Amino acid sequence: xxxxxxxxxxxxxxxxxxxxxxxxxxxxxxxxxxxxxxxxxxxxxxxxxxxxxxxxxxxxxxxxxxxxxxxxxxxxxxxxxxxxxxxxxxxxxxxxxxxxxxxxxxxxxxxxxxxxxxxxxxxxxxxxxxxxxxxxxxxxxxxxxxxxxxxxxxxxxxxxxxxxxxxxxxxxxxxxxxxxxxxxxxxxxxxxxxxxxxxxxxxxxxxxxxxxxxxxxxxxxxxxxxxxxxxxxxxxxxxxxxxxxxxxxxxxxxxxxxxxxxxxxxx
DNA sequence: GTTGAGCGTT
Numbered sequence: 001x002x003x004x005x006x007x008x009x010x011x012x013x014x015x016x017x018x019x020x021x022x023x024x025x026x027x028x029x030x031x032x033x034x035x036x037x038x039x040x041x042x043x044x045x046x047x048x049x050x051x052x053x054x055x056x057x058x059x060x061x062x063x064x065x066x067x068x069x070x071x072x073x074x075x076x077x078x079x080x081x082x083x084x085x086x087x088x089x090x091x092x093x094x095x096x097x098x099x100x101x102x103x104x105x106x107x108x109x110x111x112x113x114x115x116x117x118x119x120x121x122x123x124x125x126x127x128x129x130x131x132x133x134x135x136x137x138x139x140x141x142x143x144x145x146x147x148x149x150x151x152x153x154x155x156x157x158x159x160x161x162x163x164x165x166x167x168x169x170x171x172x173x174x175x176x177x178x179x180x181x182x183x184x185x186x187x188x189x190x191x192x193x194x195x196x197x198x199x200x201x202x203x204x205x206x207x208x209x210x211x212x213x214x215x216x217x218x219x220x221x222x223x224x225x226x227x228x229x230x231x232x233x234x235x236x237x238x239x240x241x242x243x244x245x246x247x248x249x250x251x252x253x254x255x256x257x258x259x260x261x262x263x264x265x266x267x
Numbered sequence: 268g269t270t271g272a273g274c275g276t277t
Contacts, residue, residue, distance in 0.1 A: 002276065019274055048275055061275060085271095096275045 002029075002044045012063065015043050016070040016104035017092040020060040023047075024083040027056065031082070036062045039076055040069020061092060070104055 020032065029045040036042050044063040047056050064070035070091070078089040091104035099106055 017275085021273065022271075025270075044276095046276060055270095057273085058271060059273065059275095092274060094274050098275085 002046050011043070012096060012106065014105075015063040015065060016067045017095070017101065017106075018062045018064065018070055018073060018104055019090050019092040020062055020077075021058075021088040021090070022085055023056075023058060023060055023087045024085050025056045025058055027060070027083055029060065032060055032062060035077060035080070035082070036064075036073050039073040041065040062089075064104075067103060067105065 018036075023032070027047070029047050032047075033042060033045050036045070041064065042062060043065050045060060046063075047060045049056055062073070064073065074089050074091065077087070079086055080089075081087075092101060095101045095106045
């Protein structure tokens with residue numbers, strides 16, 4: 001998104017690109033344009049943003065139509081304090097498609113570069129290139145590292161909960177699309193620290209502190225379950241008072257002890 | 268409400 005046209009870079013041929021570093025995360029292209037336009041014809045102002053959050057990444061690109069004007073802007077605006085921060089202005093070293101550029105000027109037209117790379121390798125690995133570039137960029141940023149840590153911790157917790165809660169049939173489905181959905185829901189409502197779906201279906205969350213302190217669930221279940229489980233139906237009948245109808249074995253034993261001499265008697 | 272080395276938009 002550029003400042004002028006909503007559909008990507010307007011005309012980047014024969015323009016001179018400046019890299020503006022160290023600007024505030026709140027600084028917009030509208031803030032930068034008047035500053036830079038004072039020194040020449042600004043063709044485009046672009047602030048790269050995080051694709052997930054849409055936040056500024058803290059730097060910008062300003063394209064001039066003429067090299068001398070860009071040079072003057074570098075001299076005049078480098079070190080200028082904008083919104084409380086000293087911004088650094090220098091000529092860009094790489095073009096929009098990672099072309100090497102000299103003094104902010106693209107040496108080779110972008111179309112020619114694209115055609116050349118396409119003819120050399122028929123398979124356009126656009127996605128891979130994009131992901132690699134994004135990964136390199138993010139690994140350099142401490143703030144985004146923290147963001148990723150949180151994201152992965154959330155994903156692990158998600159997996160743990162969905163596994164321990166129950167093995168629902170859509171468990172595989174949830175795990176397959178889990179990361180993306182989690183990011184989307186997170187960006188939609190960043191103020192919620194926990195996932196609402198899991199919170200509502202978590203039984204421990206509904207317990208009040210009073211009932212939990214009186215009888216902890218885990219202990220209660222553990223201490224109550226052994227007696228009924230270890231007592232089998234057979235032993236239960238034995239412990240009870242003898243049934244009015246004696247079994248065959250009992251009758252046999254009593255007859256035996258009556259007929260036997262004194263040998264078998266104890267005491 | 269948070270971040271802070273660096274090079275890019277549907």
